[in-house]
Amino acid sequence: MKKLILIILTLSFFKSMSLANEVNVFSARHYDSDIQLYNKFTSQTGIKVNVISGKDKSLQKRIIEEGKNSKADLYITADAGKLGLFDSNGMFQNSMSPAIKSAVPSNFRSKNWTGIAKRARIIYYSPERVSANDLNGMTYEALANPKWKGRIVIRQSNNIYNQSLVASLIDNNGKKNTTEWAKNLVANMARDSKGNDRAQILAVAAGEADLAVANTYYYALMLSGSKGTEQQAAAKKVLPFFPNQGDRGTHMNISGGGILKYAPNKDNAIKLLEFLLTKDAQQHIVNNTYEYPMIEGVEPHELIKQMGFNFKQDLKTKVANYGKNQAIALEIMLNAKWK
Amino acid sequence: MVNKINIWYFSSFIISIIVAVPIITVFSSFFETTGGYVSVLKNTFLLDYIYNSLILLTGVLTLTFIIGVGCAYLVSFYKFPGVNFFKWALILSFAVPAYIYAYSLTAFFENYGTAFSILKNLFGDGNYNAHIPKFDGMLGAIISISFSLFGYVYVLTRASFHYQSQNLLELGKNLGFSKQKSFFKIILPSARPAIVAGLSLVAMETLSDFGSVSFFGVSTLTTGIYNAWISFDDLTLANRLSSYLLIFILGLFILENLSRKKAQYHTSSKGGFKSKSVIQLFNYKSILACLFCVVVFFLSFLFPVFQMLYWTIIFPKHLLDLNLIELFSNTMLLVFLSCCVLILLAFISNYGNRVSKSKFLEMLNTFSISGYAIPGIILAVAFITFISWLDLNMINYLGTESIKSIFIGSILGLVLIYFIRFYSLANNGIKSGYLKINYSIDESAYLLGYSKFKTFRNIHLPYLKNSVLLIGILLTIEIIKELPITLIMRPFNFETFATKAYIYASQDLLEAAAAPSLLLILIASCFILITSRYILKD
Numbered sequence: 001m002k003k004l005i006l007i008i009l010t011l012s013f014f015k016s017m018s019l020a021n022e023v024n025v026f027s028a029r030h031y032d033s034d035i036q037l038y039n040k041f042t043s044q045t046g047i048k049v050n051v052i053s054g055k056d057k058s059l060q061k062r063i064i065e066e067g068k069n070s071k072a073d074l075y076i077t078a079d080a081g082k083l084g085l086f087d088s089n090g091m092f093q094n095s096m097s098p099a100i101k102s103a104v105p106s107n108f109r110s111k112n113w114t115g116i117a118k119r120a121r122i123i124y125y126s127p128e129r130v131s132a133n134d135l136n137g138m139t140y141e142a143l144a145n146p147k148w149k150g151r152i153v154i155r156q157s158n159n160i161y162n163q164s165l166v167a168s169l170i171d172n173n174g175k176k177n178t179t180e181w182a183k184n185l186v187a188n189m190a191r192d193s194k195g196n197d198r199a200q201i202l203a204v205a206a207g208e209a210d211l212a213v214a215n216t217y218y219y220a221l222m223l224s225g226s227k228g229t230e231q232q233a234a235a236k237k238v239l240p241f242f243p244n245q246g247d248r249g250t251h252m253n254i255s256g257g258g259i260l261k262y263a264p265n266k267d268n269a270i271k272l273l274e275f276l277l278t279k280d281a282q283q284h285i286v287n288n289t290y291e292y293p294m295i296e297g298v299e300p301h302e303l304i305k306q307m308g309f310n311f312k313q314d315l316k317t318k319v320a321n322y323g324k325n326q327a328i329a330l331e332i333m334l335n336a337k338w339k
Numbered sequence: 340m341v342n343k344i345n346i347w348y349f350s351s352f353i354i355s356i357i358v359a360v361p362i363i364t365v366f367s368s369f370f371e372t373t374g375g376y377v378s379v380l381k382n383t384f385l386l387d388y389i390y391n392s393l394i395l396l397t398g399v400l401t402l403t404f405i406i407g408v409g410c411a412y413l414v415s416f417y418k419f420p421g422v423n424f425f426k427w428a429l430i431l432s433f434a435v436p437a438y439i440y441a442y443s444l445t446a447f448f449e450n451y452g453t454a455f456s457i458l459k460n461l462f463g464d465g466n467y468n469a470h471i472p473k474f475d476g477m478l479g480a481i482i483s484i485s486f487s488l489f490g491y492v493y494v495l496t497r498a499s500f501h502y503q504s505q506n507l508l509e510l511g512k513n514l515g516f517s518k519q520k521s522f523f524k525i526i527l528p529s530a531r532p533a534i535v536a537g538l539s540l541v542a543m544e545t546l547s548d549f550g551s552v553s554f555f556g557v558s559t560l561t562t563g564i565y566n567a568w569i570s571f572d573d574l575t576l577a578n579r580l581s582s583y584l585l586i587f588i589l590g591l592f593i594l595e596n597l598s599r600k601k602a603q604y605h606t607s608s609k610g611g612f613k614s615k616s617v618i619q620l621f622n623y624k625s626i627l628a629c630l631f632c633v634v635v636f637f638l639s640f641l642f643p644v645f646q647m648l649y650w651t652i653i654f655p656k657h658l659l660d661l662n663l664i665e666l667f668s669n670t671m672l673l674v675f676l677s678c679c680v681l682i683l684l685a686f687i688s689n690y691g692n693r694v695s696k697s698k699f700l701e702m703l704n705t706f707s708i709s710g711y712a713i714p715g716i717i718l719a720v721a722f723i724t725f726i727s728w729l730d731l732n733m734i735n736y737l738g739t740e741s742i743k744s745i746f747i748g749s750i751l752g753l754v755l756i757y758f759i760r761f762y763s764l765a766n767n768g769i770k771s772g773y774l775k776i777n778y779s780i781d782e783s784a785y786l787l788g789y790s791k792f793k794t795f796r797n798i799h800l801p802y803l804k805n806s807v808l809l810i811g812i813l814l815t816i817e818i819i820k821e822l823p824i825t826l827i828m829r830p831f832n833f834e835t836f837a838t839k840a841y842i843y844a845s846q847d848l849l850e851a852a853a854a855p856s857l858l859l860i861l862i863a864s865c866f867i868l869i870t871s872r873y874i875l876k877d
Contacts, residue, residue, distance in 0.1 A: 024831060030842040032660065032851075050831035052748075053842055057569040058827035061720055062747060065727045069743045071831075085572070156556055158566060194475055194556035196847050199449060206450040206468035218847070227850070228653065230451040230459065330570045331376075334383040339558065 022048040023268035026063060028056040028077040029255055033288035040284075041275050047268050056082050056160075063091060068262050073269040076116070076257035079160045081167060083113045083256055084323020092258040097270050103277040103295045110320045113258030116276050117291035120250050120313070121165050123241045124212040124219065126204050139244045140169060140251065143211070144184035151210040152185065153200045156193040157333035160326075161215060161253060166333060167325035168251050168317050175328065182336035193339045198222065198231075205234035215253075216240070217290035220303040224290075242311040249314035253322070255291065347791065348700065351691025354684050355703035358762045362585065362709035364721035368578030376571040380563055392546060392559040395480060399545045400538055402485035406635055407492025408534060412522070413632065415500035418617045419625040425632040426497075427871035430490055432639035433813070434863035436820040437487040438550035439840065439856045442849050443646035444483055445554065448474050453646060480555045484545050486639040491813075492537035495771070498809065499533035500526070502775060505616065532774065535595055536767055542591065543711035543763075546584055550822065560584060561714050574720065581717045588712045592705060644860060650853035658854040661839070666855065670835045670862070672750070673825075674818045677757040678811055684758065685765035685810070689773055690795055693781070710760040715823030722756050723747055723827075753828045760824060761817055765810050772806030773799070812870050816863045836862070 027034070030053045038049035052059075056077055063072050075091075077083060086092060092112035100114050108115035123143075125135060143152060155162060169178045190209035197214035201222070204212045221227060222235035242250045257276075259269045275281055282298045285291060292300050299305065380388075413419070414426045447453045450468045458467045474482060507529060511521035527534075549561045560580060568577035620628055651658050692700045710718065726746045733739045746752035776799065784794040800807075822837045829838070836859040843852035 030846055052829065052831045052833070054826040054838075055716075055845075058716060058719070058823075061574075062723060062827055065723045066743055066747055067727070069741050071744075071748070158553075158562070158570065163570070192476075192556070195449075198847055202450040207466075208450070208468075221847075226654075228451075228456065230456050234451045327571050330566070331379050334379055337383070339556070 021046055021268065022050055023073045023265045023272050024050045024071045025052075025074045025076060025257075025272070026059045026072045026260075027051055027053045027075075028059060028082070029053070031289050033284060037276065037281055037284055038272075040281075041272060044275075045271060047271065049272065060086055060089075060091070063260060064089070070260065070262055071264060072260045073263040073265045074257050074272060075260055076255070078253075078255040079164055079322070080108075080115070080254050080256065080319035081160065081164045081322035081326045083254075083258060084110075084320050085326070086323075087112050087258065087320075088323060091261055093261045093263070093266070095257075095259040095270070095273065097274060099274045100270075100277060103274075105294075105315065107315045107318055108252075108254050108294060109256070113256055114273060114277075115254030115256040115294050115319070116273075117255045117282070117285050117289065117294055118252050118313075119254070119291050120216045120242065120252055120311075121161055121213060122216060122250060123243055124201050124204055124214060124238045125241055126207075126210050126237065127239050128237075129210045135241050137246050138241060139247065140165065141173065141181060142243075143188065143213070144181045146184070146188070148188045148211060150188065150190050152188045152213070153190050153203045153209040153211070154185075154193060154213040155195060155197060155200055157330060157338040161197075162213075162333070163326045163329045164253050164322040165213075165251050166329035167322040168314070170325045170329060170332070171317055171321050172248065175332070178329075179332050179335070182332050182338060186336045186338050198227070201238055202231065202234055205237040212238070216292075216304065216307065219307065220290035220301060223303050240307045242308060244314065245312050248316050249312040251317075252313050252315075252319065254294075254319055345695070347687070347691035348695040348697065349691075351688040351695070351700050352703070354688045354762075355700065355707060358707040358710060358759050359703070360725050361713055361718050361721035361759060362706055364725050365578045365581050365585070365709075365713060365717065368575045368582065371575040373576040373579065374571060374573040376567050376573045376576055379571075380567070380576075384558060385563065388558055388560045388563045391477065391557055392561070394477060395484070395552070395557065395559055396542060396545055398477070398481035399485050399488070400542060402481065403489040403492050403541050404534070404538060406485065406489040406639075407537060408496050408527070408530075410489075410632060410635055411493050411496035411500055412526070413628050415497055416526075416617060417620050417628060419620045419628040421629050421632065425636060427868065428636050428640070429493055429632065430867050430871060431636075431864050432486060433490040433494075433816050434860045434867060435487055435640060435643045436822070436837070436859070437484050437544075437548060438554065438822065438844075439647070439860070440483040440487045440643050441479070441551040441554045442844060442852065442856070443643040444474050444479055446650075446849055447642075447646055448472060453649060475555050477555075477557050480552050480557045483551045483555070484548060488541045488544055489635075489639065491540045492534060494809065494813070495533040495537040496530055498805070499530040503529060532771055536771055539592065539595075539708075539767075540711065540764065543588060543708060546588065547712055547714040549714055549716070564714060564717065568717075568720075577717060578721070581713050585709055585712050588708065589705070592708065644857070647853040647857040647860065650850040651857055654850045654853075657843075657851040661854055661858075663858070666834055666836050666839060666858070667862070669833055670819055670837075673753060673757070673835065674815050676750070676754045677761070677818050678814050680754060680758050681761055681765040681814055682769075682807060682811060685762065685769050686795075688766060689769045690791075690799070692770075693773060693778070694791060704766060707766055708763045711763050715760070715821075716827065718760060719756060719824045719827045722752075722759070726752075747828065748830050750830065753825065756824050756828060757818060757821070760821075761814055764813060764817065768810040768813065769803065769806055772803045776802055808870055812866055815866050819859060819863050819866075 035051070038051065042048055059075070063070050063075065075086065087110065095112050095114060100109070104114050108118065123138065166178060166182065169181065197218045200212035200214050201219060203209050219235060219240060222231045225232045244250055257273060259266055263269055277295055279295070279298055282293045282295055286293050286298065286300045290301050290304055292304065300309065410429050414422050448471055454471050455467050458465065503526065507525055508521065511525045516524060547561060549565060552559050552561065564577045564580045567573045567580060688704070692704065713721070726743060730741055730743045734741060746755065780798065781794055784798055789797070820837055822841055825835060825838055826841065836855045839855040840852040840859065
């Protein structure tokens with residue numbers, strides 16, 4: 001009996017040691033639909049996808065400390081700033097291939113990483129209390145206008161999407177103007193920042209505020225009914241608005257990934273990135289996560305289209321720049337007493 | 340003196356050193372330079388953070404004391420309808436992690452949340468949102484943390500009350516004390532080590548909590564620690580703030596130790612141990628007692644379970660999508676390995692301390708609380724940093740291969756960190772069991788020719804059986820619930836119920852998080868139920 005166990009143990013040990021064709025993904029994006037995509041990738045290419053998902057900073061720390069011994073091939077996350085910071089720490093290597101370069105607009109990629117899907121951070125308003133005229137030519141900058149005093153809700157300063165938004169404002173308007181903007185925005189807040197993006201939209205629906213700032217996919221999520229019928233009805237009370245249509249366009253952010261410096265399976269990692277940018281994969285992503293597609297020729301989910309599809313996206317501000325301004329952004333927000 | 344430096348002393352010493360690794364790494368931040376975030380922090384929210392931490396701590400300690408000691412008192416000394424049920428049912432609150440309680444509380448009371456749905460179904464359309472109380476912010480945080488942690492105070496106090504001899508109570512009666520006076524002058528003080536042990540655990544878990552407070556948007560010192568690391572990339576400052584947190588907690592411990600002075604808490608051998616008789620309650624008193632327990636049980640257990648159940652029933656897809664067998668076996672593997680390691684090493688360490696009576700070892704042991712007091716993620720990061728440093732030095736000076744992959748991203752590494760994190764629980768639990776055994780019993784055994792090991796096996800173990808079971812259950816539940824360390828250190832493709840629940844909750848898919856949360860609670864509850872008979876044997 002003991003011999004049998006020994007044989008089984010040895011065999012299983014060797015099995016795991018066998019040169020499995022694989023790619024190791026560290027992901028701070030946790031969608032179930034991603035796992036389905038990875039399975040599809042495996043069935044098409046025979047390459048096994050190993051995933052560990054967790055919080056950004058923790059994963060980054062682990063990869064940095066593992067150093068040369070890290071088995072991580074690909075690092076995927078849902079904010080351009082995080083990718084940029086990781087890159088500036090020298091953790092990525094060249095992740096480009098001709099297929100990726102032709103699929104992804106240059107604004108949404110850099111040499112060492114690429115976007116996979118897009119999202120916009122927009123304004124939601126209550127049509128009962130805010131007219132279309134009030135929002136004529138509305139910009140992020142105008143959120144500081146005193147006419148909105150006590151009428152705006154937005155989530156906390158430690159939220160990465162807010163930090164990226166403020167980073168993009170620093171990039172476009174400079175630190176001094178953004179500092180002033182932040183102070184006035186805090187004065188316009190209807191309550192101390194609390195809750196997630198969805199809670200901001202629901203606060204407008206419940207009459208606690210008139211304007212909310214939140215990402216696009218949360219709205220679609222509520223409208224889809226997957227949050228229950230009450231929230232579906234509540235979402236209908238609120239309408240989306242894409243700011244800055246008159247100048248640079250609405251603030252965009254990305255989910256994306258890059259190949260790590262010491263990746264043991266670089267070729268497989270590139271294959272996976274290219275796969276995620278194919279039409280089928282992009283369609284799967286946008287249908288499940290309500291993000292915008294990165295490539296041409298794919299339409300977003302119906303609910304997202306209804307929000308207004310052909311809005312002007314900010315293609316001028318490079319998402320790669322969010323990272324270097326995020327710490328300054330948080331400093332500005334904290335100094336403005338943005339909770 | 341030479342015979343004091345024996346194997347027991349040495350083992351205890353080694354164990355304490357391992358557990359001290361994160362505290363050493365964290366304190367080494369004082370030798371490094373920090374970035375500019377310090378001044379930002381000082382100018383903006385540092386005082387707020389400290390103030391909030393203190394308010395949170397005070398609120399939670401008060402609430403857990405009232406609920407924990409109150410329930411323990413009622414079920415230990417009185418008989419009223421349902422008392423036998425509540426004895427073990429109140430422990431079920433352990434099965435609900437604070438973060439799941441936070442999700443439930445938020446989901447129930449938020450705009451268009453569960454409360455809104457219930458009201459709408461009962462009374463039709465209406466503007467309920469404005470009238471539904473929002474238990475968010477500090478109040479929500481205090482409530483969530485208190486209800487998920489009061490179990491520590493309850494269980495430890497109850498165990499202490501259990502051992503309280505009838506002699507003590509009769510003493511009170513002979514002195515003419517009323518029931519109230521007996522409670523405050525005799526019963527409560529004699530249970531002091533247990534109550535303090537419970538409150539200490541609560542205090543540490545409260546201060547190091549990040550999941551619940553961030554969910555409620557409450558900014559405590561831990562928020563500052565996280566901001567420092569996550570947003571400002573200043574790990575040195577994060578470690579330094581953690582050090583301040585630790586110093587504060589150590590200070591509390593020292594204060595408590597000093598105030599206890601040399602009071603002994605073991606039962607006197609004279610007169611024997613008389614099991615106490617319970618007092619039957621009548622009329623309004625019995626209803627009040629029952630009501631108190633019902634309310635606590637409902638709020639601490641039934642409420643979060645119902646919320647999770649509600650979601651799982653409305654959205655069954657999330658339950659069906661889970662790979663139950665895999666999640667279960669992963670979780671149980673970690674539990675089994677960690678419990679074995681922790682209990683074994685806690686025994687060795689405690690016995691080592693007892694045998695060598697070394698004040699130095701006692702002091703070293705106090706540092707083990709750092710496992711609890713340091714926020715989980717900082718602990719994990721300190722461990723990773725240490726392994727990295729060790730690895731570098733071993734490669735450079737000993738020419739060995741890299742050891743990193745043995746400890747990072749492996750089950751072994753995970754169990755090791757669990758050991759560091761929960762060592763204090765195992766150690767103190769067994770220590771308070773040992774406090775009840777008078778050292779003169781050991782001496783008698785040695786006189787009879789028993790070896791140290793035989794004394795341990797034949798005399799201590801039977802005495803400590805209950806303590807070991809208790810500790811085992813507490814550890815099992817803690818490991819099932821553990822989140823931040825597991826998230827960062829686990830191997831590829833390895834999920835537990837806790838990590839799965841977190842992954843969904845972090846995408847704001849609380850309805851999907853409900854299924855793994857519910858299963859987590861159910862499994863933890865099963866463990867509690869199986870052994871409750873042994874823990875609470877009267």
